[in-house]
Amino acid sequence: MLNQDEVEALLSANPPANLDDFALSVASPPNSDYPPKVCYELKCKKCGGDTFSITAYPLVAPDPSPYYQVASGETIQRPPHSALCAGCGNRAKIFDARKDGYDGILNGGCGYESGEDNEGLIAGPFKLSVLLFYNIELEELREFAAEKNVQPSSLFDFIEIKAMPGEGEPIFFDYKCA
Numbered sequence: 001m002l003n004q005d006e007v008e009a010l011l012s013a014n015p016p017a018n019l020d021d022f023a024l025s026v027a028s029p030p031n032s033d034y035p036p037k038v039c040y041e042l043k044c045k046k047c048g049g050d051t052f053s054i055t056a057y058p059l060v061a062p063d064p065s066p067y068y069q070v071a072s073g074e075t076i077q078r079p080p081h082s083a084l085c086a087g088c089g090n091r092a093k094i095f096d097a098r099k100d101g102y103d104g105i106l107n108g109g110c111g112y113e114s115g116e117d118n119e120g121l122i123a124g125p126f127k128l129s130v131l132l133f134y135n136i137e138l139e140e141l142r143e144f145a146a147e148k149n150v151q152p153s154s155l156f157d158f159i160e161i162k163a164m165p166g167e168g169e170p171i172f173f174d175y176k177c178a
């Protein structure tokens with residue numbers, strides 16, 4: 001039986017497919033609590049730059065708001081999200097709730113509304129990191145991954161994209177994917 005550090009090391013060595021467009025460096029997860037977690041810092045695969053803007057599909061919640069913890073009039077930044085490199089303009093996908101993560105790969109999508117038209121830009125420059133959770137036994141994860149021919153790390157059940165501006169508070173994009 002592997003301990004949690006070993007599971008995290010195994011998962012982080014083979015990153016998930018949704019981050020294929022980036023040069024990744026493994027960062028320490030914020031804590032060692034259960035479940036296993038993997039954290040990556042993102043760099044541009046083309047120029048090596050580490051500052052980005054983020055794309056999203058904004059929607060202003062109607063009145064009454066049908067969205068959990070979102071008031072009417074508030075803007076929801078819906079997925080999918082990509083990053084645009086501030087240095088060279090290269091575009092890289094980060095997360096698509098319809099295709100990525102445990103439910104995206106195994107169950108046809110996770111329960112979030114995705115945008116298709118009128119993509120918006122959340123202008124940076126942001127430094128980006130991605131935190132992934134794996135709330136499942138490694139053996140089971142490997143079985144499912146083998147069936148779908150993906151890396152076990154692609155079957156994360158939670159993703160948090162953290163966009164850190166030069167000054168001020170970070171912006172988080174959190175999605176439960178299982």
Ligand SMILES: [Zn+2]
Nearest residue numbers: 044047085088
């Ligand atoms: Zn670049």
